[in-house]
Amino acid sequence: TAQCYLIASMGLQLLWSFGLACLDIYSLQTKRDLHNPVLVSLFVVGDWVTAILSFAAASASAGVTILFERDVHFCRMYPQLSCGRYELSVILAFITWSFIATSAVSMFWLLASL
Numbered sequence: 619t620a621q622c623y624l625i626a627s628m629g630l631q632l633l634w635s636f637g638l639a640c641l642d643i644y645s646l647q648t649k650r651d652l653h654n655p656v657l658v659s660l661f662v663v664g665d666w667v668t669a670i671l672s673f674a675a676a677s678a679s680a681g682v683t684i685l686f687e688r689d690v691h692f693c694r695m696y697p698q699l700s701c702g703r704y705e706l707s708v709i710l711a712f713i714t715w716s717f718i719a720t721s722a723v724s725m726f727w728l729l730a731s732l
Contacts, residue, residue, distance in 0.1 A: 620678035621704065624711055627675035631668050631718065658729045665722035672718050676711035683708050 638661070645652050652658070683704045686692040693701035 620675070620682040621707070624675040624679045624707065627668075627671045628711070628714065631672055631714070634664055634668050653732060655729070655732050658725070658732060662722070662725045662729050665718065665725050669715065669718045669722045672711065672715045676708060676715050679704070679711060680708045 641652070644650075683701070686699070686704065687701055693699055
């Protein structure tokens with residue numbers, strides 16, 4: 619279930635990032651400024667929510683992967699499990715979370731500067 623939570627969290631992050639990209643493209647085409655305090659507050663809340671969800675999902679998946687790999691040795695007992703892919707997904711989730719957290723902090727400072 620932790621891997622399903624990771625997939626759902628990353629799906630939500632994909633939708634959030636796609637929505638922000640569409641909004642950025644629209645604002646560039648219409649030459650509109652997005653430095654509205656209410657709008658930036660919405661971006662800050664959305665970034666922080668997705669950052670927290672991504673970190674929680676990556677941590678839960680890491681815990682399950684460590685359990686499978688080192689504690690109960692499922693990967694040795696069941697070689698058909700792709701434990702390497704689980705490990706890779708956890709690594710990529712933490713890398714993604716670091717980018718999301720950087721974005722959330724920069725949006726917070728942008729809000730503070732308004």
